[in-house]
Amino acid sequence: MDIRNLSFSYRHREKTINHINATIRPGAITTIIGPNGSGKSTLLSLLANRLTPVKGEVVVDGKTLSSYRAKELARHLAVVYQQNEAPNDITVKKLVTYGRFPYRKRFYHWKEEDELAVNEALEATKLENKAHLPLLSLSGGEQQRAWIALALAQKTNILLLDEPTTYLDLYHQLEVLELVRSLNRLKKTTIVMVLHDLNQAIQYSDELIVMQAGSIVKAGLPREVVTEEMVENIYGVRAVLRDDAEAGLVLLPVGI
DSSP: OOOEEEEEOTTOOOOOOEEEEEOOTTTTTEEESSSTTTSSHHHHHHHSSSSSOOOEEEEEETTEEEEEEEEEEEEEEEESSOOOOTTTOOHHHHHHHGGGGOOOHHHHOOHHHHHHHHHHHHHHHTOGTTTTTTGGGHHHHHHHHHHHHHHHHHHHHHEHHHHETTTTHHHHHHHHHHHHHHHHHHHHHEEEEEEOHHHHHHHHHHHEEETTTTEEEEOOOHHHHOOOOHHHHHHOOEEEEEEETTTTTEEEEEEE
């Protein structure tokens, strides 16, 4: 995925994304970080083709997003948004079957490969024993895993996640992030996600993109990107970095 000179603005407002250029490394977990209002979720929406840039382009598998038809693009990348909506009575498995929509054609009949894709997605997210339960009966973390299962059923090489741990307690945050990492390691899925927690971003990412005021101000390996100086300049927070034998690099805020 290549981002080329990308700019975006909402109607009658200044640009919220300013001339962004970046290459998302295939098979890596890339996390977009930055303070509130820096353009993280807007950038992810542009990568998902949910918003149309005023300038520039995003290239996926050699084609610009604008040249894809919706179903064709959905066979290349899947998206899990911060807030998702589904019918109140839908079961977990029924939700996951929606991931096969990109492969359906007129007069389409459910195939063995569709059933296999759905079952594999449920197994990967450890929801096979809850497949026939109502989605709303699940915990917040389980519901998020169900939406990720839907995305997995699409069988794409790229997965975009907009703040996948929002509204979850610490245990379920880590549960989702461990799932994301295992999917990346086992399936070599290219993952781009937005996170707020810097320590989680450090621990679960191969590369980081730091945004401020709609621009990328720093990008690279977590140890190269996250410095005490960066945290103070971008977030206005004084912090110290420590190396822990088990946790690795840890950021400790000490004041503002």
